[in-house]
Amino acid sequence: MTGRVIVVDDEAAIREAVQQWLQLSGFEVNACASAAEALALVDRDFPGIVVSDVRMPGSDGLQLLDRLLEVDRDLPVILVTGHGDVPMAVQALRQGAYDFIEKPFTPERLLDSVRRALDKRRLVCENRQLRQHAALKDHIEASLLGVSRPMEHLRRQIIELAQTPVNVLVRGETGSGKERVARCLHDFGPRASKPFVALNCAAIPESIFESELFGHESGAFTGAQAKRIGRIEHADGGTLFLDEVEGMPLAQQVKLLRVLQEKTLERLGSNKSIKVDLRVISAAKPDLLEEVRAGRFREDLLYRLNVAVLQIPPLRERREDIPLLFEHFAAQAAERHGREAPPLSPMELARLLGHDWPGNVRELINAAERHALGLSSPPPEGFSGQSLAQQMEAFEAMCLHNALMHCQGNIAAVMELLQLPRRTLNEKMQRHGLSRGDYLPAGSDEQA
Structure with a gap:
């Protein structure tokens, strides 16, 4: 299975058709006839997403969206409707919907949205796990x-x-x-x-x-x-x-x-x-x-x-650590000041990875605090002079590590997650010095 999806629709034929499409694509699916059934399956640690019809008796899809986001504001919710007027779509997106799909839709349109939503959910869950792990003071990590x-x-x-x-x-x-x-x-x-x-x-x-x-x-x-x-x-x-x-x-x-x-x-x-x-x-x-x-x-x-x-390696020699460290220190600063740290844009992330960080982690902490307070866009002035290729290499290494960690060394799962053929994945892992054995659960055998 490549992810969990809750499908909510009061029409049995549509509900079963969507369930079948998703299951054939390898997803674990829970089909629900009402908003109440779906809510009973979701908590803040739910590792999947929700696909819901908008027009339903009782609580409709927009009301379900509100209730789901109260449980977890980062939960991706895809709304589907046969009455796809533009005002409703705009309202749904403003309320926090991940995507809005009009009926009739093709399986490919739904699957594309589901895959993207699950990728986002995986990142959210992994980041939460990292933050929870960082809270365990008896671990060196x-x-x-x-x-x-x-x-x-x-x-x-x-x-x-x-x-x-x-x-x-x-x-x-x-x-x-x-x-x-x-x-x-x-x-x-x-x-x-x-x-x-x-x-x-x-x-x-x-x-x-x-x-x-x-x-x-x-x-x-x-x-x-x-x-x-x-x-x-x-x-x-x-x-x-x-x-x-x-x-x-x-x-x-x-x-x-x-x-x-x-x-x-x-x-x-x-x-x-x-x-x-x-x-x-x-x-x-x-x-x-x-x-x-x-x-x-x-x-x-x-x-x-x-x-x-x-x-101790300088920060410029371990650039793949920069996003994790920055997020950690920004979250700490935001908590101290009683606010939420604003998300990093792709441009800001690129600047973080491109900066030379002469002050190392101490400088990064300062930039993260300023970001949490909304005082400036990180990082401070200064550029490493690294080529685009070098910066992309650092980011690629971080993505490979995260995928291997998420999949616990399962190469087939990593290939599916990153959409890479095996030969390409092997070459990239070798280039970045990544070994599958470092990510296997304790007690696992080493057979690929």
Whole structure:
């Protein structure tokens, strides 16, 4: 079956004829003689569409349309009438009908409308599933959204490293989500119940850096009127995240190295050693090896920090993630402001995919919030210079991934959904690095 359709018509002959046409085309059909019967079959999670006659005793098709859209405003409803006057068609479309078909009509006209409506419904249901999935805080996909191969690879790396005690260096451009990755390494590991302590090394004045990192005793220096627990000690048992670690003063790099080697620290103004158990996750924008060569970073500390390295791909290298991320952040912003995010037009989507996003996800979040507030059309000024072919490739990869995910790796179903011959589909999957096995349900055999 390729989709579910509810057919509503009080005339049995027409109802049965339409049902037969749709069933012969592979659709699962529920035939109803009244609006009440149809309403009993529909809820917000109904995965299909409704085809209804307009002229019916009791509740007519326009009244049924209103009731259905109260249940789910995104449900496609196709209305059919033998009295196809233009005012009625306009009224139906204004009320939210997906399409309006006049009797007599050919099976081809109905099937074309049904297929398009079901495609729209599939996208709506898939987007809802993605949003529901993102609400599950105990899944890494909720914290690191993305359908691209680079993001799938990054999530796998995080899950593997989260279970280990090794220190990790996170590399990535400005706004790419380095702290989010660090947080996932903490949240999905055995230290999740312990503190996650973040420190931006570039934002702390050098004069107070030692006190901030290691703490101090009362009277340790002028103004130190009370004992203070430093960030390292506060992170005992958990994770210390050092953002922009390249900004740490050399003098404090030496002391941090000693903490990592000896697993003890001394507060400023004290000779007492305090045992600490922590994992250190660092983040840097520049190549720290270059910083070592320039004399701005200690080589021995670098080797302590980069036992494992995670590289976050910039947004321009995973363009197929842009629509999902934009929709997610726009929905979040709309909810915060008590409104609904306006839908993206094809032109706006093309601009999103064509933009270079130098500020990465942080810039995308800002554009999504402005879009949710109706302040501007996304994205901000700037263009990647990518050719049309390159942008179409990114969009094609996203469409293939979504189809494979929806069909759970069923190649025949993907061929039907995308209207592609098998050879073409195989070539496109190979070009985009997509494997059917990655989409099969758990426990499925690998036979095509």
